[in-house]
Amino acid sequence: MNVNGSKDVFLCFPANISYLAWVHSLFDRVADDYGFSLQRKHRLLVAVSEAFTNAIIHGSSQEKGSVVEVNITSKDGWLNIEVIDSGHGLSKLPPQSAWGRVSPDSEGGRGLDLMRGLSDKLEFSESPNGGLAVRLGYNISDNHPGQRAGTIVDKNITV
Amino acid sequence: MELQVETTAEVDVIHVAGRLDLVGANSLKDIIRRRLQDNQVCMVLNMKKVDFINSSGLGALVSVLKDVRLAGGRLALSELASYVKEIFAITQLSNVFEIYDTEKQARTTFQKPVTV
Numbered sequence: 001m002n003v004n005g006s007k008d009v010f011l012c013f014p015a016n017i018s019y020l021a022w023v024h025s026l027f028d029r030v031a032d033d034y035g036f037s038l039q040r041k042h043r044l045l046v047a048v049s050e051a052f053t054n055a056i057i058h059g060s061s062q063e064k065g066s067v068v069e070v071n072i073t074s075k076d077g078w079l080n081i082e083v084i085d086s087g088h089g090l091s092k093l094p095p096q097s098a099w100g101r102v103s104p105d106s107e108g109g110r111g112l113d114l115m116r117g118l119s120d121k122l123e124f125s126e127s128p129n130g131g132l133a134v135r136l137g138y139n140i141s142d143n144h145p146g147q148r149a150g151t152i153v154d155k156n157i158t159v
Numbered sequence: 160m161e162l163q164v165e166t167t168a169e170v171d172v173i174h175v176a177g178r179l180d181l182v183g184a185n186s187l188k189d190i191i192r193r194r195l196q197d198n199q200v201c202m203v204l205n206m207k208k209v210d211f212i213n214s215s216g217l218g219a220l221v222s223v224l225k226d227v228r229l230a231g232g233r234l235a236l237s238e239l240a241s242y243v244k245e246i247f248a249i250t251q252l253s254n255v256f257e258i259y260d261t262e263k264q265a266r267t268t269f270q271k272p273v274t275v
Binding site for chain 1: 180181211212213214215217218219221222225241242245246249250251252254255
């Protein structure tokens with residue numbers, strides 16, 4: 001795991017669902033550090049949980065040593081979270097026309113809708129290693145609803 | 160996740176607490192399938208103490224709803240926190256499940272009419 005000094009955090013997890021609890025704890029603290037309201041913190045935690053779970057289930061090979069990168073950066077009033085897997089990139093992503101059309105009795109397929117509904121910005125791209133990079137953005141400017149003004153602090157997360 | 164079953168003559172009330180995610184999903188499915196095996200097909204899930212739910216938890220709820228309906232029963236949810244309600248709204252599952260503000264309201268819907 002790599003930690004870069006004060007603000008931005010770059011982590012690398014083994015592609016194993018048992019690390020989801022660890023990721024949850026990390027983002028619980030990130031949400032507090034950035035002054036998220038309880039409702040907004042919950043949105044962040046669920047969206048990150050979906051991105052991380054998808055990266056493991058759909059974006060990781062069964063080979064030993066497969067990893068999921070989690071990058072947390074802030075710039076220009078935005079908190080950006082990037083979850084990068086080692087799968088097949090954009091080719092496995094369902095077309096956007098299929099989103100929000102999950103059959104009511106389907107037991108899966110709601111992760112993308114949740115990520116879209118629970119973030120302020122959602123982007124997908126292909127990472128240099130060919131995996132899928134999911135980018136969740138949260139507006140952290142002081143006047144954004146759900147943001148407690150003046151509570152953004154310098155982050156120094158030790159893992 | 161913690162599950163506590165309260166049995167009455169007409170309905171089981173299952174109090175769900177903690178995280179309803181990939182891990183909790185299996186516990187919930189197990190307990191509801193055991194109740195169905197015991198021929199208890201009317202259930203209320205009191206979700207008041209659920210502090211986290213994701214798509215895996217939603218998948219488990221859809222799964223048990225199908226099981227209960229297949230057994231000829233009914234499943235209702237009650238006391239969803241606002242952030243849980245939001246998850247149901249985004250995924251449009253609020254149109255699929257019977258959802259009540261209070262456990263009492265949910266239980267009432269299972270009561271048989273009194274005949275005089």
